[in-house]
Structure formats: structure tokens, C-alpha cells
Amino acid sequence: MGRLVIVSNRAPSIDGTGDSGGLVVALKDALAKDGGLWIGGAPEQTDTPAPSLVFHHRPDFDIGLFELEPQLYRDYYLGYSNSLLWPALHGRVDLIDVQPRYAAAYSEVSRRLARMIFETVRADDVIWVHDYQLIPLAHELRALGCGNRIGFFLHIPVPGLETFKAIPEWRDLAAWLAEYDLIGVQTQRDLAHLINIFRHTLRGELRYNGNMGINGREVVLGCFPISINVEGFRRLAEEGSVGTPPPPLPRLIGVDRLDYSKGLPQRLAGYETFLSQYPRFRGQVSLLQIAPPTRDDVEAYRDIREELELRAGHINGLYGTVDWTPVQYIHRALPRDELAVLFRLSRVGLVTPLFDGMNLVAKEYVAAQDETDPGVLILSQFAGAAEEMPQALIVNPHDPQDMAEATRTALEMPLAERIARHAALYDYLANHDVEYWSASFLKRLLAVETIDLHWISRYAGQQPGVKAS
Numbered sequence: 001m002g003r004l005v006i007v008s009n010r011a012p013s014i015d016g017t018g019d020s021g022g023l024v025v026a027l028k029d030a031l032a033k034d035g036g037l038w039i040g041g042a043p044e045q046t047d048t049p050a051p052s053l054v055f056h057h058r059p060d061f062d063i064g065l066f067e068l069e070p071q072l073y074r075d076y077y078l079g080y081s082n083s084l085l086w087p088a089l090h091g092r093v094d095l096i097d098v099q100p101r102y103a104a105a106y107s108e109v110s111r112r113l114a115r116m117i118f119e120t121v122r123a124d125d126v127i128w129v130h131d132y133q134l135i136p137l138a139h140e141l142r143a144l145g146c147g148n149r150i151g152f153f154l155h156i157p158v159p160g161l162e163t164f165k166a167i168p169e170w171r172d173l174a175a176w177l178a179e180y181d182l183i184g185v186q187t188q189r190d191l192a193h194l195i196n197i198f199r200h201t202l203r204g205e206l207r208y209n210g211n212m213g214i215n216g217r218e219v220v221l222g223c224f225p226i227s228i229n230v231e232g233f234r235r236l237a238e239e240g241s242v243g244t245p246p247p248p249l250p251r252l253i254g255v256d257r258l259d260y261s262k263g264l265p266q267r268l269a270g271y272e273t274f275l276s277q278y279p280r281f282r283g284q285v286s287l288l289q290i291a292p293p294t295r296d297d298v299e300a301y302r303d304i305r306e307e308l309e310l311r312a313g314h315i316n317g318l319y320g321t322v323d324w325t326p327v328q329y330i331h332r333a334l335p336r337d338e339l340a341v342l343f344r345l346s347r348v349g350l351v352t353p354l355f356d357g358m359n360l361v362a363k364e365y366v367a368a369q370d371e372t373d374p375g376v377l378i379l380s381q382f383a384g385a386a387e388e389m390p391q392a393l394i395v396n397p398h399d400p401q402d403m404a405e406a407t408r409t410a411l412e413m414p415l416a417e418r419i420a421r422h423a424a425l426y427d428y429l430a431n432h433d434v435e436y437w438s439a440s441f442l443k444r445l446l447a448v449e450t451i452d453l454h455w456i457s458r459y460a461g462q463q464p465g466v467k468a469s
């Protein structure tokens with residue numbers, strides 16, 4: 001194999017700062033092995049973007065940045081990606097903002113990026129594209145005659161067909177997806193939805209091996225639940241410290257980007273029901289909600305912030321006393337080691353999104369626990385993580401009563417049961433960490449049969465394997 005080429009909306013930092021979580025850690029080793037390249041958007045936009053990738057060398061891998069004009073970036077990223085695709089794929093069609101210029105910008109970015117990638121990749125490089133911001137990329141690369149293996153991983157959910165059809169370009173999106181060699185999704189739920197979308201939109205046929213025959217070629221589909229560096233996060237929790245020692249209350253903790261998909265108002269509604277129905281816990285527990293701002297330029301995100309602050313203020317006004325604050329709310333990001341310790345100190349982890357591709361906080365909470373006195377995870381049935389973590393207390397985040405019951409059960413759970421549930425969850429995660437995730441995706445991508453260049457040439461209108469000038 002040649003190099004591994006990762007493509008994502010945002011590139012890792014050039015100096016390695018901020019590598020501590022997420023994708024970079026997951027892919028670092030795979031990238032370092034064969035002199036890998038990570039292609040991603042430059043952190044700043046410019047009125048005079050470079051026509052080609054701007055390269056930087058890191059000791060572990062190279063970075064190729066693509067630059068965009070501010071307006072194009074806004075329409076592609078804040079517009080199409082986050083005001084249309086994000087809400088639609090999370091089932092919130094009531095929030096979608098359809099603007100023709102968003103759709104044009106979305107295609108334009110992949111088109112430009114494909115040109116830059118095509119002039120850079122070698123024939124045996126393997127390309128792995130990440131997430132909903134770049135779905136058309138394989139289509140644009142194929143149109144240029146690119147015959148490389150190209151895989152795609154979608155980090156967020158695939159909704160049901162009817163919801164998907166609320167996106168005006170739903171047919172295009174399905175067709176663009178079908179041009180990858182391998183499409184990875186987080187859960188069996190997503191896989192079933194994707195198969196249905198292909199069947200309905202492109203007359204895709206499911207084969208005995210789980211692949212789909214679409215437009216005369218075979219597309220490999222797979223479910224690859226993403227994970228975390230389990231051992232690393234456990235160590236952070238054991239060794240880290242928090243600046244100010246938290247008060248010695250058995251705490252509930254929630255840590256989420258401030259996003260409407262994370263179900264934060266519903267979580268507070270469940271907590272309010274809990275405090276109202278079980279007065280004996282008043283003054284005994286508090287909920288620490290850490291929710292850093294995200295995508296502040298999109299209206300729906302400003303609304304959710306206001307709603308959360310109103311609800312938190314309402315609960316504190318209703319139940320708080322001079323020496324007890326029921327909801328503590330922090331509206332900023334915290335260092336990872338501090339988060340890990342807070343998870344470990346909390347008796348209950350609340351992970352209750354309305355719809356979520358996976359949700360890594362659920363896995364971080366379990367990894368951070370003291371195995372001799374672990375806390376309990378309350379997990380939404382709509383988080384992708386629920387498929388893998390049945391030993392959590394699974395709840396319906398729309399039902400405050402269910403949330404209140406689960407909170408009481410978690411707080412009263414005997415030590416032996418907490419230990420048993422945690423041990424099962426931790427064992428599973430230890431065997432399915434983020435390295436396992438990236439290795440299994442790449443293994444599957446490398447096993448895909450080399451694609452039919454004659455098929456590509458039909459698109460490119462040129463000889464197979466010949467690069468367009």
C-alpha cells in the first residue's frame with residue numbers, strides 16, 4: 001500500500017497541540033507507518049486562497065491545508081453542512097435552512113478539493129474521507145479519473161428515508177455516497193437506513209455478503225462503531241487533578257457540546273422531575289453540566305443556549321437554597337485531564353442525546369471510573385453507543401419520568417451491581433478501542449477489490465488511469 005491519506009473538514013494542528021483527543025490519536029499510528037498525509041481545511045479563511053494544498057511537515061505525518069474564501073466557507077460549512085445536513089441527519093427537519101447558494105458552495109468545495117488532492121496523490125495511496133461536510137468528494141475525484149481506493153466514514157447518524165428526503169439534494173447525496181469503495185457508519189441502525197436509502201434511490205441490491213450492487217458496481221458497507229483511547233483516558237482520570245476540589249456531593253455530570261441534538265433541555269426536564277418526585281435527594285445531589293459553545297453563528301445554537309440557561313435558572317430558583325445549587329452550569333471547554341477526573345468523581349454520568357452518531361462521552365465516562373467504586377452511566381436509547389453498551393441504564397430522553405426513575409435507580413444502585421455493570425462495559429471497551437476502530441476500517445478498505453477503471457473513465461471521458469491535466 002502507498003500512503004494513507006486522511007481528508008477531513010478540519011486538519012489537525014501543525015505543531016501537534018490539541019492532539020490529545022479524537023481522530024488524531026486514532027489515526028496517528030496508521031498515518032505514521034507509511035508516511036501518511038492529512039488533508040484538511042486551514043484554520044483561517046482568506047480572500048486569496050492558494051490554488052493548491054499548502055503543505056506542512058510534522059514528525060509523525062504531513063499536513064496539506066486547503067484554503068477557502070470567508071463567504072464560500074460560511075456557505076459550505078455553517079450553511080449547507082451545519083444548517084441543513086446536520087439537522088436533517090439528526091432528524092430535526094424543522095430546523096433545516098435551505099438556500100441554493102449553500103448547495104452550490106457545498107459542491108464547489110469538494111470540486112476544488114478533489115483537484116488539489118488529485119494532483120497530490122500517488123496511484124497506490126489509500127484515501128479515507130471523513131464526515132458529512134465532504135460527501136461529494138469521491139464523485140469529484142472519480143470525475144477527474146482518480147482510481148485510488150476511497151473510503152468514507154460518517155460520524156453522525158443516517159436518518160430514515162423520509163427524513164433524508166427532506167434534503168433537496170437527497171438523490172445527489174445518495175449517488176455521491178455510492179461512488180465510495182467502502183462506506184462506514186457507526187451503528188446497525190445507520191446501516192439499515194443507508195441500505196434502505198440506496199434501495200429506494202438507486203435501486204441498490206443487497207448481496208449475500210452485505211455489499212450493495214449499485215449502478216453496475218459493488219459498494220462495500222460496514223458498521224464501525226468509533227471509540228476512544230480507553231487505557232489513556234483511564235490513566236488521565238487516575239492521575240489528573242481538578243483545580244478546585246468539587247464539593248463532596250454524589251454528583252450527576254453531563255458533558256456535551258451545546259448542540260440541540262444532545263437533548264440538554266430534556267435532560268434538565270428529567271432532573272426537575274427527579275427533584276420534584278424524590279424530595280429526599282434535594283440538597284444531596286447536584287448536576288454539573290459542562291456545555292461549551294459551538295457553531296455560535298447558527299441561529300439554532302443561540303436558541304438552545306438561551307433555553308438551557310432559562311431551564312437551569314428555573315430549577316435553581318425553584319429548588320436551590322443558600323447552601324445548595326441544584327444545577328451548576330459551565331459554558332466553556334475544560335482540559336481533558338480535568339474532565340476525566342470530574343467523570344471519575346461523579347456518581348452518575350448523564351448521556352442523553354435525542355439522536356447521536358455514537359457519543360464518545362459515554363465511553364469516556366466508563367473509562368474514567370474507579371473499578372472498585374464505579375459510577376453509573378445513564379444512556380439515551382438514541383445514542384449510537386447504546387447498541388454497544390446495554391449494561392448502562394438505557395433511557396428515553398423524551399420521557400422525564402423515565403429519566404427521573406433512572407436517576408434514582410443509579411443513585412441507589414448497590415455497589416456489587418455497579419461493579420458488575422462497569423466491569424462488563426469496561427471489558428468491552430478495552431477490546432474495542434479507537435485503534436481497533438481505525439484498524440478494522442482500514443483492513444476492510446484494503447480488502448476492497450481494486451475498482452473498475454473503465455467505469456471511472458466513463459465519467460472522466462478519458463483513458464483509464466490517466467490523470468486529467
Ligand code: ADQ
Nearest residue numbers: 155226255256257290292332333334356357358359360361
Ligand atoms: P460530537 O457531536 O462532537 O462528535 P461526542 O462523540 O460526544 O460528540 O464527542 C465530543 C468530544 O468533545 C468528547 O471527547 C468530549 O469529551 C469532548 N467535550 C465535550 N464537551 C467538552 C468540554 N466542555 N470540554 C472539553 N471537552 C469536551 C461527532 C458525533 C458523535 C460521534 C463523534 C465521533 O456527533 O456522535 O461520537 O463525532 O465520531
